[in-house]
Amino acid sequence: MGLFSHGHLFAFHLSNRIGIAKARLLIHIEYCTTTSQQSETFKHDDDETVREISTVLRNHSDWHFVLNSSDLPRKLNPHVVRAVLQQNHQMFEQANAVLDRMVKTRKPVFEVLDSVVSCFRDGECGGSDKIVFEFLIRAFKVAWRLNEAADVFLGLRKVGLLPRLVCCNSLLNDLLKCNRMELFWKVYDGMLEANMKPDFYTYYNVIHAHCRAGNAGQGKRFLLEMEEKGGNPDLSTYNVVIGGLCRAGDVDEALAVKKSLVEKGLVPDRYTYSALVDGLCRTKRPEETKLILKYMYDKGLSPDSTCYTALIDGLMKEGYLEEALRIKDETIARGFKLCDATCNAIFAGMCKVGRMEKAEVLLNEMNVMGTRPNAQTYKFLIDGYCREQNMVKACELLNEMKKRNFAPGVFTYGAIINGLSRCGDMEGANQLLKEMIARGLKPGAVIYTTVIRGHVQEGKFEEAIKVLKGMTKKGVMPDAFCYNSLIIGLCKARKMDEARIYFVEMVDRGLKPNAYTYGAFIHGYCKEGQMQLANTYFQEMLGCGIAPNDVIYTALIDGHCKDGNLTEAYSTFRCMLGRGVLPDIKTYSVIIHGLSKNGKIQEAMGIFSELLGKDLVPDVFTYSSLISGFCKQGNVDKAFQLLEQMCRRGVDPNIVTYNALINGLCKSGDTDRARELFDGISRKGLSPNAVTYATMMDGYSKSGKLTEAFQLLDEMLLRGIPTDSFIYCILIDGCCKAGDMERAVSLFQDIVGKGIAATSPFNALIDGFCKLGRMVEANRLLEDMVDKHVTPNHVTYTILIVSLCKEGLMRESHQLFLEMQKRNLTPNILTYTSLLHGYNSTGSRYKMFALFDEMVTRGLKPDEVTYRMMVDAYCKEGDLVKCLKLVDETLVNGAISNSAVVDALTSTLFRREEFSEIMKSLDEMVEHGFVLSLATCSTLVRGFHKLGNAEKAARIFESMLRFGWVSHSTSLDDLIHDDQSEVSSGIC
Template sequence: MRLPRRRPLRVLHRRGSWRRPLPCLCFSSSTSMKGGGAPNGSDLAREISNLLRVGTNWKLLMVTSDLPRRLNPNAISAVIESQNQVLDPKLLLDFFYWSASQIGAPPNIDSFSSLAILLCNSGLFPLANGLLERMIKTHPSHSSVLDSINHSFKQCEKSNPAVFDVLIDTYKKMGLLENAAEVVLLMKGGAFKPGLRCCNALLKDLLKANQMDLFWKIHQFMIEKRIARDVYTFTILIGAYFKGGDAGSAKKVFREMESMGCVPNAVTFNTLIDGLCRSGAIEDAFKLKSEMVQKGLAADVFTYGALINGLCKDRRSKEAKLLLNEMFGLRLNPGVIAYSTLIDGFMREGNVDEAFKIRDEMVASGIRPNISIYNNLVHGVCKMCKMDKALELLKEMVRVGWKPDTMTYNLVIEAHFREQDVKGAFHMLDEMRNQNVSPNLYTYSVIINGLCRCGKTRQATEFLEEMIVKGLEPNAVIYTTLISGNCREGRLEEACGILDKMKELKVVPDVFCYNSLITGLCKSGKMDEARNYLAQMQEIGLLPNSFTYGAIIHGHSKGGDMDKADMYFREMLSHGLMPNDVIYTALIDGHCKADDVAEAFSTFNSMLERGVLPDVQTYSILIHSLSKRGKMQEALKIFSELEEKGLSPDSYTYTSIISGFSKTGDSEKALHFHDEMCEKGIEPTIFTYNALIDGFCKSGDMESSRRLFSSILEKGLVPNGVTYTIMIDGHCKSGNITEAFKLFEEMLSNGIHADNFVYNALLGGCCRVGDLNRALDLLNEMVPGGFATVLSFNTLIDGFCKLGKLQEANQLLQVMMDKQINPNNVTYTTLIDGHSKAGNMEEACRFFTEMQEKNLSPNTVTYTSLIDGHSKKGYLVEAFALFEEMLAKGIVPDEIAYQVMIHAHCKEENLVKAFQLRDEMTGKGMQMSGVTYLTMIDGLCRKGDVSKAVKLLDDMEQQGIRPNDAQYRMLIDGLQRSGFIEEACQILEITMKNGWVAGDTSSSSLLDGCQKLVVQEAIACPND
């Protein structure tokens, strides 16, 4: 049943419940029904206004009427715009919210604006706040909201502009700080502007949120809109400059505000002091504190706190403690923060005792240390590896009422892992769980990292699974740790699998993740896979950095693929990445190992041109490479440059120099550098002594080698396998097999396993002294142990061949093939040489054919042995044919080959060809031996060309070749026996006259013999 429309008004009139009139809002008639309202909108507004005058019963009256059905946004707007008929703005607000719920649609945006202005005019700012929040939620566009408020504000004079401040404040309270700033900036071209307090508050909030771009825009807006800045504005501005790291501008603002008549207050001074302390300008901060006091402002707890913090960060905690005493003198009570800062400062400086004294002073002054202070103390003692003290602190925390939190346990667990104490870490984890403290992401990260570093990557993976089950999501850092751990332990397949798992779980791998995997693959020489992952990371938009390229370059350099190493180095440079000394050193080392010293030095010079300073390792690699090649002058030059740069050579540097001189046979200089390094306090290593001993052994000075070997133990060093091998080889080469085997037994008794090098040295020694039975025993020992190599068999075959035991040598060839050890061209060449020397040319030729059937190429030595064998047997045609075949195959003759051919042509009495080969040989810088010279001289004498023979004798003398008496005797005897008595006498007379042969009894008897033969020949043939 509908109530009569006029009745509510009568009831209201009788009760006399009229309210005070509202402040006027003057809306024009044109706006009262905008939006196309109902024809009777004004009447509906009047009806509603009349019902609202009833007071508390208006809702009941409206609900029981048809008004709710007739309500619409325009009607609501009309009621608000005709507010002069309603007495209470709170009542109007109540109606606004109720009507919005009745019509099921948001009111017009201008309704919100008009009512918000009305509320602000009445000083009801909190209610305006709430209304504007609903307005913003209903109409998200901040520009539309501002336009509507601007429009409504202009409709009435004398409205309170505080509505704009309330709007900005509402945006901030809703967490829409950027929108708040943008609303202010939208006012730039308008007639309205927020108040100073509003702007200051906004600046403060933007500074706190680190929204510095908007901060400076708002500050510029204030200047352009001529909003006068006050002490609070300048204080906030000083803080902003410090946040941007611009201490100079902060100080400038401080001085400018004074010149503008704006007096800094304590907060301004404190802000500046705090900023100066944080930026490290502590002395300036102290000067400012003095200025503050001079201006009648008392330094407070914040002032001292800032100074204490600055000093502690500058590792001047003792000075900071004096400020604490100063505070007590001023009756200022240091708070928890000041004490906490001091404790942290002393802990950072490693002064644990002083940190605990501050804690005790704090407790004595009645201030209870909080959980943060205890965690600081725990962190400090854990860093100092004082685990017992850390556990005491945990107990103390519980005793004084603090429960150790996740951070506390994380610190102690991490410290246990740092000490490689896995058991202690797990004990603490169990205690953590028993105390119902849940491990967090960092806890698992610490455990996984600790286990990986302890070589327990499989167990770390179990913790990864556990954290996933518990709903914790591992991040890229944890996965990277696991990848690195697996790579370190050689489980590259598992490492690659972890990366795949990351992708499945939608965890995006970062550059560090890929770098860990690529580095692991490169260290294991899996360069194809490493390059694939490099391409993969680029495909997903990750840019390789210096570490990525460094790993790839190092891997290729280590593997000897310098073309690819150089290619990735150029690619790195093209991406604007700067190589460091480690990358350059890897490249230099790679080129040196590839025997490209020129390119190594080119890279070294490039390094210097780019301003990258080489370290000792870089110089040492170059020194080692040059020394290895016997280029000792160049090595010494680099050594001097190293010292000129202020770098100190290490044991590797000195060992390289010592090894170089030892290899070139200059043991004196090697010892000089050994003594020099000892004088500088650089301890020689076993490698240093190995180099020295090797030098003496190579020069045949076994006494010095033995002396050095004996001194190794005195130096606290232990001989290794290489040391023993060098000594054993040295004794074998000097023919002292007994001492060699004695050292061999000593080596085995010291637990050093023999390898093929030492066995081959002993084998060679036995063969050298002709003890082939012992050599065979050694070989029989070597074969089952897998130590026998081609070299082993070749050494023994050579030994048998030299003793003429060719059948045994042939049998050894069969044995090595039965043992699946393939003979090489040295094997066959040795057999061919042995049979050729024995005149077994048929067998030699059989081996020559067999080696070629096995695709083994004969070399100069092979051909020379065959040619010499054929020549000595008188098979000159075959010898000459072999020489032509050798040349046709592109095999270059050496000195021996040429001389064998010269002998063959002399035997054929083809001296023209012999001299042609002599000229060809000497033209290539080769030198004939004395025997070859005498062979040619013999040939010339037999031809009767003594003058040419004498010229050859002169040539011998000029070349520094002086055949001994025995060789001359052989030449002269040969001439005598062949009937060339006169020529023999002439040669002997000339050599004695020139002093080429000593005038001893044997030479004189030779000459007498020649003369007697001439006389006898004359008597026998008188007619001649």
């Protein structure tokens, strides 16, 4: 809308001021001169140059060619140009050509401006006035030197010489067209500072600038200001504001502006409605969009392809696929040919939601209509097929795209590489990666991450590491996602040491590990059972200010539960709640499973109630864990109550649920009911698995129903369910218990022949021979295990050691005990107790005491049987001090009950006439600074009182008072009549 947009104004001006127009042309000449010479008087050479130029201008119609082919342009300077202007001020065409020539010499703008200003003020340009400056600005604009054009305006403002408003508006318009917004606002601010009053065209430019910058609110404010000042905005001005508001998402404001323009008597055009359609689609208001379209039809305004494209794109983004296709058909029916943008909008939507069959139909329609797919079309289609993992079709389209000379971009290559990687075709992914690099495209960290992740998923860690190192060599720095992909994969593969190497490298590169990085290590170490290391990473994560999410907390809780550390698991769960991290059903299920598995079924039910109180819906894993927990405790009725509850809640039991119930019924001896449940599984739409059969067979075997157990074995084989060593172990154990060793051996030889021999069947057969006293066969089986590379476990050795100890063969037992430790097998409490009992029976109590100390040092907690045996042994050896210390330890730790200790001591110590020895031992303990607990004191007093030795009980009580072991406020009756719970509370 600037100077040359208003031809009538400019023509009128020229018709009245021809001299001024000629002056404009002359200014072009002066602009191109050099100002290297500053002399005020003309030299002889300059005079000669002026005459030559003037002669050419007057006498040659092709003066432009003559000047260009001479050396005159090199002789130009400000003095020469000024003289030419004075002598030839009426030769406008020639002067304009010289000026254009001078512009091309690119002399500094301020030198030119100074020369023109000087000429203007000296009055040497004849009748020139300020319009010469407008012409100077125009010259720069014609040469696309907008910076210099703006500099001329700003320079003139500083010296108090301003061009007319029409020139300024023209400059603003050109700056706006070229998106030179910084210069635009400089010029506009200069106009305001010079107190130039904006007109219609000024407002239009400023409104347009604000809307283009995304500041439609300001654009609307200027529109209102324009109205208030009587500017009478036209439809195009309103359309600019409406378009800006719609792009900014403020459609309601845009509709209000549209209403305002109608009230002012203006009629909305196609652009107005198209802008509103686009805005409504952007703000996901398809119904209103259709109303606008209907209104357009009613008004006789046919929507153009842009309008239809906006509507179709909006409908596709909202998921209205069928409606979008209906609009597409309507567009064609109205005689519009689908443009590329419309087709691509449909392709983008269909490919995003996986409707590739409809995309194929549209592609065929395009070909029929003569609309060829473009690069964008191929991009959408390839991405869609990659999402569906139809990599054959995606690669076909890529080849077709290249044949049609469309260059695939980084996104297209990235989509296919990602798809191939997800499908495990790493060879194809690597080939495409090389191809895109060869085509001059630079893959980013995202594409490299995809390839790394693909190799990791295939377990090819060396290849993944090679890609990681290779991207660095190609100038692409790995980001946290690259390292996380590798670290997560290594941790899942239990390669924790390697993962740690890349964790350190990641930190050394200045990359910050995030929750996914730490989560990978925490998950990995939890799976490994290394909870101390898992907790170390957890604490490091907290120290870095990274908030753990529910997945990380769940992994820790699960790890602690599997480690048997329920206290820490529960503590972590409460810590999670304290930090405001809301547990989901998986978290609750994990802790419920851990508690149930470790026999804490009541605590598990407490968590279950908490879960229900938070309106979370238990899943089949939650219910199965509780059902299994109750079954293990023998509470089958409660387990079936939970089964009914889960069915009422719409949670379908799975095979794990039924396996737990069958196991519970079998353990309770109710194999008939278990079989009934077993037979009903198929009616539930489920199929019994190997665990189901094994559980039922185990129940039959332990109930002596071997016939039924073997029938189930035949059924398994008939159904094609694979049998493993565990199944045979159950049957071998059943045969051994039934005394049918011949059948047990036959089964054992069968599995050896099948190559599925494992430790458990060996153990079952060894146990069978041991119980029959056939130690030769049992030992031969141990040798066979080693020969067949089947590793004996601690159960194998314990079975043999127990049997040898019962036979009194302590030397052989000890040899096996040493052998198992050489194999890094840790003896359990049963192993130690068997050996202790054997040594006790053979009178080798010194070995017994050494073995007991070793057991305690190893961290094994003696049970009640072991403690009673040791108390008896110390008493028999006359080592009353150690006996009393052991008693004190057991009572303080709560290892066995007070009454059990009294019974043990009564059978040995209290019945013997060694009261003086007891008193002597107590004195010895005092001398060594040992203090008996109140529980032990009570046990001693009650023991003698129980045997009717009231006098001895009183004497020992007096000693305890004297030693300070018992408070003076405590009476003899208190110790005699207090029960264990009261005594224990006295300890605290």
